[in-house]
Amino acid sequence: MSENKIEVRIPVQGMTCTGCEDHVVKALQNVGATNVSASFRRGEASFQVAVNSDLEQAKKAISDTGYKPGDAVIISEEVKPPFSDGDYDLVVIGSGGAAFSAAIEAVQQGAKVGMIERGTIGGTCVNVGCVPSKTLLRAGEINHLAHRNPFLGIETSAEPVDLATLVKKKNELVDNLRQQKYVNLIDDYGFELIQGEARFIDEMTVEVTGRKISAKSFLIATGAAPEVPDIAGLKEVDYLTSTSALELKELPKRLAVIGSGYIAMELGQLFHNLGAEVTLMQRSARILKMYDPEIAEAVTEALTDQGINLITGASFERVEQDGQVKRVHIMVNGEKQVIEAEQLLVATGRKPNTAALHLDAAGVKLGARGQVIIDEYLRTSNPRIYAAGDVTLGPQFVYVAAYEGGVAAHNALGASRKVDLNVVPGVTFTNPSIATVGLTEEQAKAAGHEVKTSVLPLDAVPRAIVNRETTGVFKIVAEAKTLKVLGVHIVAENAGDVIYAATLAVKFGLTVQDLRESLAPYLTMAEGLKLAALTFDKDVSKLSCCAG
Known part of the structure; x- marks a missing residue:
């Protein structure tokens, strides 16, 4: 059996391109590191070595290539050796955001990867979720403004909607994005696509159209489907x-x-x-x-x-x-x-796609709604099998699924990374849109915080005033004594764009004072975030334009 390993991350200064990454990776591999990856954008390298390894060797190897290493940080202790061999190192069941993220990450670590898909490649987001709904929502907004624009002096009108043409163009967009962002990547990264429905026959084997496929590890990323309530008739x-x-x-x-x-x-x-x-x-x-x-x-x-x-x-x-x-x-x-x-x-909600997998044969436990139960490492009750994305009934966002897929791939190949969903922004693409991150006021109080809040109506935000669309609100939830930002909640046009700044504030523990002291461009919706911060102790209606 292979010896246990630790997973290590080292900051690396001086990398400027993918060629630099290759030099660092090769240098670390030459001193015995495995599962090596380097990123010039993040300025770091990560790898696995034996528990008793001298990390100074790794730093010297990086220095010898002409780059400057920082202090090594142990990400996880005792990375366990892989299971016995199978047909693949990792088999991914599903082909959506979580599945592709996992497959790409695993291939980049040198794993042999198979992906099983019973239907259309790409999962919910590109095929029947985010992409088609948002392009049609934009069409609807344009039609609505043509019928009812808020500016006197401009006369607009619209003919009856040709829904068939709208749907046709929507389908063309979906087809193009599916090909570019999913199908083409299969050959680009070199993992195998297996068409058919997967059915577990034991803890390390699935059957697909009569073919038995074994793997060291599996990832269940089969997503969810619309749930239908029990209503008479x-x-x-x-x-x-x-x-x-x-x-x-x-x-x-x-x-x-x-x-x-x-x-x-x-x-x-x-x-x-x-x-x-x-x-x-x-x-x-x-x-x-x-x-x-x-x-x-x-x-x-x-x-x-x-x-x-x-x-x-x-x-x-x-x-x-x-x-x-x-x-x-x-x-x-x-x-x-x-x-x-x-x-x-x-x-009325969505249900996980688990019924056809025969997960009981693999010893994988399900929750009351059919969701796959996972731990903080995304492992199921069978340590060979991981799950990510909507099939776990976690936050139903494609970016969460993709993040989880990457974490699951690392762990399936020997790492021990914990998933961190403490700060997850969410957006509903209505008009005005709804965006939220962090704790609500009620959640903050339930967690034991003494809170202070700021509520800013949208008619106090200059961008909304000039747009003549002032129905909405900005709300900041902060810890009362320190004014650390605990949550931000917005109803406004482009709220989804603003919420990223709020996500950084919550994630990195910024305070209301930090928001006040940061410059916000005038006549942007993002300025509402700063005005909401000022509202904690000022009447923003008494401020001059740009005087925040």
């Missing part, structure tokens, strides 16, 4: 999901939506902006129940002002269909209501 109705809604060729006159989470709100607003009458229905008393109340109030105001019918506190009794008309029977505040529409969209 729903199974007998021709309803839409987030997938099929994006393939409609004719715009319905009326659209009813069961659910009001981010998918329901984005698609509901999309069809509203294209010209449909939209009703959003949900069980809870307010939308965005896990968000700060100021955020929910601002979004509620925006959606209702735009003409979307929003029903909260609804209990769903049954659904029926009469010809092309669907009827949703609900109870609201003890009163019966019937919502009629030509199309019914069900957007």
Whole structure:
């Protein structure tokens, strides 16, 4: 058996290109390091060596190539040796963001990698999620502004929407991005694509269309699919999901939506902006129940002002269909209501794609909703098998999936890296958009913090005023004594662009004072972040332009 190893990272000054990276990698390999990688952009090298190795040898090897090494940092102790050999070092089941991130990372470490996909390559994001929905959302925004622009003196108009053409162009965009960002990379990186459905037959073997495939380690990255609630009559109705809604060729006159989470709100607003009458229905008393109340109030105001019918506190009794008309029977505040529409969209969450994997044969435990249970290293109950992305029901973002895929690949090949999801930004691409990072006020208090908050209405932000779109809010949650930023929550145009700066503030422990003392470009939405910081002890309505 191979001896145990440690994983090491060394800062390296002087690397300026990929050729420099190659020199550093070769130098470290010459002194016995394995799984070596170097990045000139990050200015560092990482590698594995035997537990008792002299790290000064590694530093000297780097110095001898002409670069300047810093102090070595041990990332993880006792990296365990690999399992017994299989057909592959790593087999990835799935082909979305987590899967490709893992496959690329593993190949770069010299592993032999296989990827199994039962359907279309690329996963949810590029095929039926982020890319198609956001391009259509942009089309809807343009159509909405053409009908209802906020500037007197400009006359705009729009013809009825040709949804079939919009969907055709959307599909062309999806096809191009799938080819460029996924399919082409298979040959570029040199891992093997295996078409078919994977089914575990034991803890280290899967079967795909009759072929048995073994591996030292596996990664489950099969994603999730729309979940359908148990409502009487729903199974007998021709309803839409987030997938099929994006393939409609004719715009319905009326659209009813069961659910009001981010998918329901984005698609509901999309069809509203294209010209449909939209009703959003949900069980809870307010939308965005896990968000700060100021955020929910601002979004509620925006959606209702735009003409979307929003029903909260609804209990769903049954659904029926009469010809092309669907009827949703609900109870609201003890009163019966019937919502009629030509199309019914069900957007009540997502369920993990695990049913066909036969994970019990591999000793992999699942949660109550069918999600793969993982530890902080992304290991399942079978130490040979890892899981990443939506299949674990963690944060449902492609960038989280990609990050987890990379971590899982390192760990599957012998490292012991913990996944860190303490600071994850989230964006809902409505108009205005919703962006959040860190703790809500309630979460901060529950965690034991004494908090101080700042709430800045969007009509105090100059960019919003000149845009004539002032429905929204900035909220900062800070620790009361130190004013360390614990969370930032925004409802505004381009909130998703602003939230990255807030993410850095939360991640690196910046304070409200740090935000105050940083220059913010005037007439940008990002200036709202600084104004919200000033609001802790100033009335920003009394400030001159740019006087923050």
